[in-house]
Amino acid sequence: MVAALSAAILxxxxxxxxxxxxxxxxTAAEQVTTVVGFGDKSWSYYRATTAPASNWKTAKAAWKTGxxxxxxxxNPGTLGTKLPNDFAKKPLASYFQKTFSLSSVPAAGMxxxxxxxxxxVVYVNGTEVTRKNMPTGTITDSSYxxxxxxxAAARAATFTATVPASALKQGENLISVQVQSNxxxxxxxxxxxxLTMAESSTIAPPVTPPTTTPPVTPPTTTPPVxxxxxxxxxxxxxAPTWRDExxxxxPTTGKPAVDPSKWNVRDRSDLGLLPDAAVPSRDQVTxxxxxxxxxxxxxxxxxxxxxxxxxxxxELWHKTGYxxxxxxxxxxxxxxxxxxxxEIRAKVPTGPQTYGALAAFWLRNSDSGxxxxxxxxxxxxKAGVGGQRIGSATTTIHTQTSAGGNEKYYWTHADFGGSxxxxxxxxxxxxxxxxxxxxxxxxxxxxxxxxxxxxPNLWNEKYFGxxxxxxxxxxxxxxxxxxxxxxxxxxxxxxxxxxxxxxxRMWNYDAK
Numbered sequence: 001m002v003a004a005l006s007a008a009i010l011x012x013x014x015x016x017x018x019x020x021x022x023x024x025x026x027t028a029a030e031q032v033t034t035v036v037g038f039g040d041k042s043w044s045y046y047r048a049t050t051a052p053a054s055n056w057k058t059a060k061a062a063w064k065t066g067x068x069x070x071x072x073x074x075n076p077g078t079l080g081t082k083l084p085n086d087f088a089k090k091p092l093a094s095y096f097q098k099t100f101s102l103s104s105v106p107a108a109g110m111x112x113x114x115x116x117x118x119x120x121v122v123y124v125n126g127t128e129v130t131r132k133n134m135p136t137g138t139i140t141d142s143s144y145x146x147x148x149x150x151x152a153a154a155r156a157a158t159f160t161a162t163v164p165a166s167a168l169k170q171g172e173n174l175i176s177v178q179v180q181s182n183x184x185x186x187x188x189x190x191x192x193x194x195l196t197m198a199e200s201s202t203i204a205p206p207v208t209p210p211t212t213t214p215p216v217t218p219p220t221t222t223p224p225v226x227x228x229x230x231x232x233x234x235x236x237x238x239a240p241t242w243r244d245e246x247x248x249x250x251p252t253t254g255k256p257a258v259d260p261s262k263w264n265v266r267d268r269s270d271l272g273l274l275p276d277a278a279v280p281s282r283d284q285v286t287x288x289x290x291x292x293x294x295x296x297x298x299x300x301x302x303x304x305x306x307x308x309x310x311x312x313x314x315e316l317w318h319k320t321g322y323x324x325x326x327x328x329x330x331x332x333x334x335x336x337x338x339x340x341x342x343e344i345r346a347k348v349p350t351g352p353q354t355y356g357a358l359a360a361f362w363l364r365n366s367d368s369g370x371x372x373x374x375x376x377x378x379x380x381x382k383a384g385v386g387g388q389r390i391g392s393a394t395t396t397i398h399t400q401t402s403a404g405g406n407e408k409y410y411w412t413h414a415d416f417g418g419s420x421x422x423x424x425x426x427x428x429x430x431x432x433x434x435x436x437x438x439x440x441x442x443x444x445x446x447x448x449x450x451x452x453x454x455x456p457n458l459w460n461e462k463y464f465g466x467x468x469x470x471x472x473x474x475x476x477x478x479x480x481x482x483x484x485x486x487x488x489x490x491x492x493x494x495x496x497x498x499x500x501x502x503x504x505r506m507w508n509y510d511a512k
Contacts, residue, residue, distance in 0.1 A: 031198070032196050032197070032198050033196060033197055033198075034194065034195070034196050035100050035102075035110070035195045035196060035197060036098055036100055036175070036193065036194060036195035037194055038068065038069075038113075038192050038193070038194045039067060039068050039069070039080060039192065040067070040068050040098065041066075041067040041068075041080070042065055042067075042098065043065065043066060043067070043068050043070060043081075043096050043097070043098050044060075044061060044063040044064065044065050044096065044097040044098065045063055045064060045065070045066060045070055045081065045083060045094065045095065045096050045097075046061065046063045046064075046094070046095040046096075047083045047084055047085070047091060047093075047094045047095070048087075048091060049087055049089060049091050050141075051093070051140070051141035052095050056095060056097070056176060057123045057126045057176045058125065058126040058174065058176075059174075060097060060099060060174055061097060063095075063097065066080060066081025067080030067081050068080050068081070068191070068192040068193070069081075069155075069190050069191060069192040070083055070094075070096065070190065070191055070192070071083055071094075071117065071151075071188070071189050071190025071191060072084070072085045072188070072189055072190075073085075073151065073186070073187045073188030073189060073190070074187045074188060075151060075152075075188070076117070076151045076188050076189075076190045077151050077152060077155055077190065079190065083189070085189075088289060089184070089247065089289075089290065089291055090181075090184050090185060090186070090290055091141065092141060092142060092143065092144060092180055092181050092184055093141040093143075093178055093179065093180050093181075094178075094179045094189060094191070095176070095177070095178055095179075096176070096177040096178075096179070096191065097174060097175070097176050097177070098174075098175045098193075099172050099173065099174050099175075100172075100173050100175065100195065101171060101172050101173070102168060102169070102170055102171065102173060103170065104170055105165050105168045105169065105170055106165065106168070106197045106198070107165055108165070108197075108198060109162050109163050109164045109165045109167075109168065109197075110162070110163040110168065110195055110196065110197040111160055111161075111162060111163070111195070111196050111197065111198075112124075112129060112130065112160060112161045112162075112163055112175075112193060112194070112195055113158050113159070113160045113193065113194040113195075113196070114130075114158065114159065114160075114161075114177075114191070114192065114193040114194070115154050115155055115157060115158045115159070115191070115192060116132070116133075116154060116177075116179045116190070116191040117149055117150070117151045117154040117155075117179075117188055117189055117190045117191070118133055118145035118147060118148050118149060118154075118179075118180060118181050118182040118186070118189065119131070119132065119133035119134040119144075119145025119146065119147070119179065119180040119181075119182070120132050120133065120134070120177065120178070120179050120180070120191065121134055121139050121177070121178045121180075122161070122175065122176070122177050122193070123175070123176040123177075123178075124163050124167045124168065124173060124174070124175050124176075125167055125168070125169060125173055125174055126174075126176075127164075127166075127167040129161050129162070129163050129164070129167060130159075130161035132159060133145045133146050133147040133149070133182075134146060134180060135443075135444040136444060137235055138233070139178060139180070140231060142231075142232065143180055144180060144181070144182060144183070144345060144426065144428070144502075145180045145181060145182040146182070146443050146444065147182060147425070148181075148182035148183070148186070148424075148425040148426070150188070151188045151190055154190070155190075155192075163195070175193070175195065177191065177193065179191045182425050182426055183292075183347070183425065183426040183502060184290045184291055184292065184502060185288070185290035185292055232503075232505055234341065234343075234507065237341055237507040238507070240505040240506055240507055241337075241340070241506055241507050241508040241511050242335045242505070242506040242508075243503065243504065243505040243506065244259060244262050244263070244503065244504050244505075245291055245502075245503045246258075246259075246287050246291045246292065246293045246501070246502070246503065247291045248262075248287070256287040256288060256289055256291070257287055258285060258287060258293070258323065261334060262325070262334050262335070263323045263324065263325065263334065264323065264324055264325070264326055264327060264334075265282045265285045265321075265322075265323050266280050266282070266322040266323060266324065266473075267280055267281060267282045268280050268281065271322065273304075273306060273307075273310065273312065273316070274312070275311050275312035275478050276312065276313075276316070276318075276320070276475050276476050276477050276478050277312070277313040277315070277316050277317060277318060277356065277476050277477030277478050277485050277486060278297055278316055278317075278318035278319060278320040278474075278475070278476035278477065279300075279304050279316050279318070279319045279320070280319075280320060280321075280322045280473075281319040281320065281321070283319075284296045284297065284298070284319055284320055284321035284474075285321040285322070285323055291502070292500050292501065292502055293472075293500070293501040293502075294321070294498055294499070294500055294501075295320070295321030295322070295323070295359075295472060295473060295474045295498075295499040295501070296320070296321055296474070296496065296497060296498050296499070297318050297319070297320035297321070297349075297357065297474045297476050297496065297497040297499075298318065298319055298496045298497075299317060299318060299486075299488075299491060299494075299496065300316075300317055300318060300319060303315035303316055303317045303488070304316040312478050313477055313478050313485060315488075317486060317488050318476040318486065320473070320474050320475070320476050320497075321473065321474055321499070322471075322472070322473035322474075323471070323472050323473070324469065324470065324471040324472070324473075325469040325470050325471070326469065333467070333469045334469075335469065335470075335506065336365075336467035336468060336469040337467050337468065337506065337508045337509070337510075338464075338466070338467045338468065338509075339433050339434050339435060339508075339509035339510070340432075340433065340506055340507050340508045340509045341430060341431070341432045341433075341506065341507040341509075342361075342363065342373060342430065342431050342470065342504075342505075342506050343428060343429070343430035343431075343441075343503075343504070343505045343506070344361045344373070344374065344428070344429050344430075344472075344501060344503070344504050344505075345426055345427070345428045345429075345501070345502040345503050346359070346361065346374075346426065346427065346429070346499065346500060346501045346502065347423070347425060347426045347427075347499075347500040347502075348374075348376040348393070348422055348423050348427075348499060349378070349423065349474070349497040349498050349499055350376040350377055350378045350379070350391070350422065350423045351378075351379075351391070351421075351423035351424070352379065352380060352381060353380055353492065353493060353494065353495045354378030354379065354380070354423075354494060354495065354497060355378055355379060355380035355383050355483075355484050355486060355487075355493040355494045356378055356476055356477050356483060356484045356485050356486035356493075356494050357377070357378030357474065357475070357476060357483070357494065357497050358375055358376065358377055358378065358474070358475035358476075358479075358483050359374075359375070359376045359474055359475075359499040360372060360374070360375050360471070360472070360473055360474070360475060361373045361374040361375075361429060361470070361471075361472055362374075362375070362470075362471050363431075363468040363469065363470060363471070364468065364469060364471060365464065365465075365466040365467060365468045365469070366466045366467075367462065367463055367464065367465055367466050368398075368399060368400030368401070368462075368463050369397075369398070369399060369400070369463040369464040369468075370397075370398040370400075370401050371395075371396075371397055371398075371431065371433070371468065372394070372395060372396040372397075372398070373395055373429055373430070373431040373440075374393050374394075374395065374429035375393065375394050375395075375396065376392070376393040376394075376422050376423070377389055377390065377392075377394075377482065377483040378483060378484070378494070378497075379391070379483075379484075380493040380494070382490070382493060383484060383487070383490070383493050389412050389414075391414070391420045391421050391422065391423065392412055392413050392414035392415075392418065392419070392420045392422060393412075393413045393414075393418065393419075393422045393427075393429065393442070394410055394411065394412050394413065395410065395411045395413070395431065395440045395447075395448075396408060396409070396410040396411075397409045397410070397450075397455070397457075397458055399457050399460070399462075399463040400463065407457050409450070409455055409458075411440055411447065411448045413440070413442050413447055416440070416447035416448050417445060417447060418442040418443070418445070418447050419442065419443065426500075426502060427442065427443055428441075428442065428443055428444065429441070429442055430442075433458075433468075433509075434509050435459070435509075436451065436452070437449055437450065437451050438450040438451075438455070438458055470504060470506070472499075472501060472504070474497060474499045476494075476497070
């Protein structure tokens with residue numbers, strides 16, 4: 001964009017001794033003045049496990065300074081300043097500030113050209129002027145970028161935005177930038193920016209900010225703070241009623257672990273053998289130092305043979321991870337709710353070479369109802385099954401899961417504007433169920449809405465008359481019709497699988 005702009009502008013020659021000036025007289029052509037250039041050496045930066053002071057968008061902070069590009073990671077490209085990243089729990093956000101002076105306010109405003117790995121929000125004197133790869137609404141230090149471009153791709157995809165004159169002032173101005181990662185354990189983050197303005201031949205009268213409109217100030221009320229850092233607030237729902245950010249540390253081992261007060265990690269000893277082609281195993285469920293839950297499915301050296309007369313594949317060639325909110329005694333749940341909002345942020349192992357895999361985030365109750373909020377199917381180029389929904393995710397409603405009497409509705413996310421490459425990074429999947437509507441939401445976008453008039457069985461007391469609890473697991477097989485069964489003769493079709501979950505959050509409808 002900058003190159004194209006320069007090619008279209010005639011820059012008049014200036015005496016060798018003349019320095020760029022923000023008060024240049026406009027000629028018949030325009031002159032573009034760079035106020036802040038790429039690679040500027042005096043950006044202030046802040047990266048820590050806590051958010052900066054709340055006035056960081058409007059007041060110059062006493063942070064460290066360094067040259068752009070600023071960032072960290074593996075193969076981030078040339079950096080002027082390497083940011084710290086040696087934290088036990090990696091922060092999602094990095095913050096940057098830069099002051100610049102104007103002798104007068106340009107009537108046409110200014111042009112910002114920038115790039116970031118992964119997401120970015122830019123403010124000038126507290127006014128937001130652009131954002132990219134970020135969700136809508138208020139951005140906090142615990143927000144996640146919606147995409148994860150590689151550093152090289154981000155640098156190659158600079159984009160521009162106009163800084164309106166109303167956001168500028170005569171004298172010192174402040175540009176403030178927040179860069180967010182798409183996942184907490186990201187290996188890269190980087191950023192740079194350029195700020196220019198055009199001047200023409202006619203001397204324009206000084207432009208002053210409107211005096212009739214007061215400056216925009218942030219709300220004085222503070223949203224409720226949920227436990228474990230960050231509000232996690234959602235418009236219309238507030239902060240989560242229940243959440244797990246997977247930052248529990250075992251008092252026995254001193255290492256990250258699944259919180260036993262929130263989840264039951266299932267095993268063949270208490271769950272039995274499912275119809276899958278895999279054996280539930282507690283050792284397939286772990287939490288890493290970055291607060292990511294891993295549900296893994298690995299090949300076994302020799303298969304487990306299913307007892308005669310039991311439904312499912314005869315040979316079980318995998319062991320897999322499974323957790324839920326059920327306790328060992330019936331009717332005792334760590335958390336359940338009839339109506340509300342359920343949300344997960346996860347990276348599903350359903351790209352190429354994942355034939356037979358199905359990562360699932362689903363709800364069950366004590367009646368027969370089941371809501372599969374997110375199921376993502378694996379695939380392989382050399383193997384396939386009819387009707388396979390490759391690369392996308394699906395939401396499915398079952399009145400019951402037995403062979404007879406099941407009425408099923410399903411919505412394939414890609415058909416409604418959702419990602420058809422859900423395995424390319426972390427994505428958010430949410431479901432809202434209230435007495436009057438149900439919504440399927442992916443990456444902050446509502447994909448489909450159901451009502452009692454359109455899908456009455458979702459509100460039928462026979463099927464959905466009791467509270468719902470969460471289950472997370474990584475299915476392997478058993479469907480030859482839909483997502484396939486791994487073939488031990490072709491292990492290269494199905495790599496070892498890793499379903500990664502960053503958080504699970506819930507909002508109770510009655511507590512809204």
